[in-house]
Amino acid sequence: MTMNNQLTVRPVATDIEAQETRRLLTEQIHARIEAPMPTGPVHDDGTLRPTLIGAWRDNRLTGAALIGPAIQAARQMLAGQGTTPGTYQAAQTIMRHVAMSEAIAVHPDHRHEGIGLEIKRFCDTWAARH
Known part of the structure; x- marks a missing residue:
């Protein structure tokens, strides 16, 4: 996605971009x-998996995101409800079909x-496709 002011938002494409994106996220988000x-x-095969997103302007990283399956929500469901067959299936469905x-x-x-x-807009569109 490119805006008129030359902002490009997309998944990272190289190891260096991934490293820069990880660094920005960990430096700016003080919570773990x-x-x-x-x-x-991450090879985009259409499945939902953790993916780093970067926003670049003039070849400089200006923003970043981490999007992926709602693993924490699924874990919380299992912790709160136990491991009944229905709960386990619901948690698996969340991990396959809910992006966060x-x-x-x-x-x-x-x-x-x-x-x-x-x-955020890019992540919403990405999530809908995955």
């Missing part, structure tokens, strides 16, 4: 990110420019 974070780009934006961060120098909103 519970979801598994990929170490590199685990983290969205924008570099401090680029806040209040609408980057976070564009990342």
Whole structure:
């Protein structure tokens, strides 16, 4: 997705982009990110899996996101309800069909420019396709 002001939002494509994206997320989000974070780009085969998203302007990373299956929600369901067959199946369905934006961060120098909103919109579209 490209905006008129040259902002490009997309999944990371290289190990270096993944490293930069992970760094931005961990530096800007002071709470521990519970979801598994990929170490590199993820092959998009249409399935729901943890994916790093980056927002670039002029070849510089300005924002980032981690999106993937709602693993924590499924775990909480199992912890609260036990492991009855129905609960286990429901948790599996959540992990296969429910996407969650685990983290969205924008570099401090680029806040209040609408980057976070564009990342959120991209993640919503990405989730609908996966």
